[in-house]
Amino acid sequence: MIHKYDEPVYLISIVAKILDIHPQTLRQYERENLICPSRTDGRIRLYSQRDIDRIKLILRLTRELGVNLAGVDIILRLKENVDAMESEIAELRHQVLKSQNSHSVSPDKALVTKKSIYDIIIFEK
Numbered sequence: 001m002i003h004k005y006d007e008p009v010y011l012i013s014i015v016a017k018i019l020d021i022h023p024q025t026l027r028q029y030e031r032e033n034l035i036c037p038s039r040t041d042g043r044i045r046l047y048s049q050r051d052i053d054r055i056k057l058i059l060r061l062t063r064e065l066g067v068n069l070a071g072v073d074i075i076l077r078l079k080e081n082v083d084a085m086e087s088e089i090a091e092l093r094h095q096v097l098k099s100q101n102s103h104s105v106s107p108d109k110a111l112v113t114k115k116s117i118y119d120i121i122i123f124e125k
Contacts, residue, residue, distance in 0.1 A: 003049070006048050006050050008048045008051070010047040011039075011046065034054075035058070047119075049069065
């Protein structure tokens with residue numbers, strides 16, 4: 001069975017086994033607000049593949065790069081900000097490209113020339 005990337009399906013014991021870490025490590029990451037697993041009605045933690053990928057990043061930062069959890073928190077927040085800005089830039093680029101490709105003049109605007117000086121005249125309906 002294939003699950004969606006954000007679908008919470010993994011129990012804490014399974015995630016701990018997959019990542020070869022102690023379940024307490026996952027609980028610590030949650031206390032530090034580095035991860036936020038979903039919860040069932042019975043308060044059982046469920047992790048998605050997105051959560052697992054985030055935990056892998058945390059483990060890489062702490063194990064390979066020697067970053068402490070406070071540093072990890074700052075890095076993750078900065079990464080989220082950069083991702084949001086990249087998304088916004090992509091959308092703005094798309095809008096600019098779209099406006100450059102439309103060659104029509106709005107019906108309520110006209111361009112009038114006078115000896116190389118351009119005035120915009122706005123007509124109201």
